[in-house]
Amino acid sequence: xxxxxxxxxxxxxxxxxxxxxxxxxxxxxxxxxxxxxxxxxxxxxxxxxxxxxxxxxxxxxxxxxxxxxxxxxxxxxxxxxxxxxxxxxxxxxxxxxxxxxxxxxxxxxxxxx
Numbered sequence: 634x635x636x637x638x639x640x641x642x643x644x645x646x647x648x649x650x651x652x653x654x655x656x657x658x659x660x661x662x663x664x665x666x667x668x669x670x671x672x673x674x675x676x677x678x679x680x681x682x683x684x685x686x687x688x689x690x691x692x693x694x695x696x697x698x699x700x701x702x703x704x705x706x707x708x709x710x711x712x713x714x715x716x717x718x719x720x721x722x723x724x725x726x727x728x729x730x731x732x733x734x735x736x737x738x739x740x741x742x743x744x745x746x
Contacts, residue, residue: 659686660683660684660685660686660719661679661680661683661685661686662685662686662687662688663677663679663685663686663687663688664687664688664689664690665677665687665688665689665690665741666689666690666692667689667690667691667692667693667697667699667710667732667739668692668693669693670693670697670732670735670738670739671738671739672730672732672739672740672741674741675740675741675742676741676742676743676744677741677742677743677744678744678745678746679720679721679723679743679744679745679746680745680746681722681723681724681725681745681746682721682722682723682724683721683722684719684720684721684722685719685720685721686717686718686719686720687717687718687719687720688715688716688717689708689710689715689716689717689718690715691710691711691712691713691714691715691716692713693712693713694712694713695712695734696709696710696711696712696734697709697710697712697732697733697734697735697739698710698732698733698734699716699718699730699732699733700730700731700732700733701728701729701730701731701743702729703728703729703730703743704720704723704728704730704743706718706720706730707733720743721745723745724745725745725746726745727742727743727744727745728742728743728744728745729741729742729743730742730743
């Protein structure tokens with residue numbers, strides 16, 4: 634029994650260690666929250682000429698569609714779920730995004746520097 638417990642503990646520690654080491658080739662991640670039909674933060678800064686992983690957390694109970702004509706991206710995000718959108722590499726500039734179903738309140742900008 635003690636041997637089995639030790640193996641389980643070692644596997645758990647190895648799994649935790651592997652999860653904490655980020656893949657150096659993985660793109661950087663920017664996070665965005667959607668709550669009360671508002672994007673927070675409403676402005677995100679990312680580096681120019683770099684592919685970025687945008688992780689969007691919809692904290693509302695209703696679904697929303699992340700949309701950007703500037704970025705040519707659309708993604709449905711169910712309520713209380715998260716989704717990933719890959720962006721770039723992009724030239725420096727400002728790119729607007731919005732929530733398709735709450736386009737008057739769910740507004741944001743991606744600033745590429």
